[in-house]
Amino acid sequence: MFHATRDYSAIKEIPLLKSPPSYEEFRQHYLEPNTPVIIGSAMIQHWRARQEWVCPDTGKPNFDALREQLCQRTVKVPVADCQTRDFTDQKRSTMDMKDFLDEWETHSRANEHSRTYLKDFHFIRTFPEYGAYETPTIFCDDWMNEFWTRRMDMDDDYRFVYCGGHGTFTPFHADVYRSYSWSANICGVKKWTLFPPDQEHLFQDNHHNTVYDIDNVNPTQFPNFHKAERFTIYQQPGQTLFVPSGWWHQVQNIGDTISINHNWCNGSNLDLLLDSLSSDLKEVERELEHLKEMMEEGEWIETCQKVLLSNSGWDWSTLWHMCTAVRDRVLRQMNDGMIESPTFLDSTCTIFLQDGEEKQRTTPIFPAPLLSQQPPLELTLQRVNTVLDVIRKDPSARWYLVHVKMIPIDTK
């Protein structure tokens, strides 16, 4: 929509940049073409996580420091059992952080493989005052975390810590909503295998099942998988990887690893998010086709949106709200005559509603980048308005927003 079709055929290898690029370089060379890049350790060397979570002599996790700093109170963390598959994912549960660290250290000392992987742990939400890291400037134009951390109806975000011993892994997937991710490696080595987009036909069978583990593929079920183009990266301690939108990937941990990652989106991949929502919705509509005749049209639209929300975590109103929040912020920035520190970047205490009850939370401290470190505001506004227009003109999206979500939508 904003881009001519993206072309991945010219990529020969994933570049490694010694020092972080300027925002404009990053935007032009990686965000817009949607291609990966690795940034050397200088970018995150000063982080508290790099300084205090790793033993300087061995490069291994500093288990004592982690216990002392993070286990003063009981903290439940989400974990995955890497040896048990659960449909397209690993079996998930929660455990006490202290038990996780004790078990991990035992395996590490014995040089054994681990199977428990602490993943998708909302670190900043759990430790808002700790200051383990800051979002690098090139990743600051992040609409998902800007929007989710300020939503008044729920407390959620896409800012995670991952910790796992040798042998832990994340199975083959593309990221939620076709968002970008960045992953900063605090210690250990992470082997990434990245597949450029538009190769799904090679790793899906006729029943829409997808390869789970790229090192264990049944050639009868997926006879063409070996033809898929891929790039392998060994991400070293301190390096940060930018994972573009819609690139499928699998991650294997080599040694004891800790990493920090965010999922995010902005004007450069907003068209891909819109495509992703539309194709998720088409799939729901196909599945529910048999109910269509039995329902009034409005009921059918609402049912599809409910199923979409529960399957994929979003619906038309999520995308609409995110886009209008960004549009209003950009308009404020334009009207304020280019203030240096946009108000949305401040750290504030927000009141939000959960199950009808008022709760408090601290919103993140995004560094306040100079305006030269942001995308052009006019371009952002133009793209966000284009997507709002697509939603506004889609009859079923419009019906849902106006009649179910009670959102007044202008007809412009």
Ligand SMILES: O=C(O)CCC(=O)C(=O)O
């Ligand atoms: O580090 C991992 O195990 C998975 C990370 C990942 O999938 C991502 O950052 O998109």
Ligand SMILES: [Fe+2]
């Ligand atoms: Fe991922």
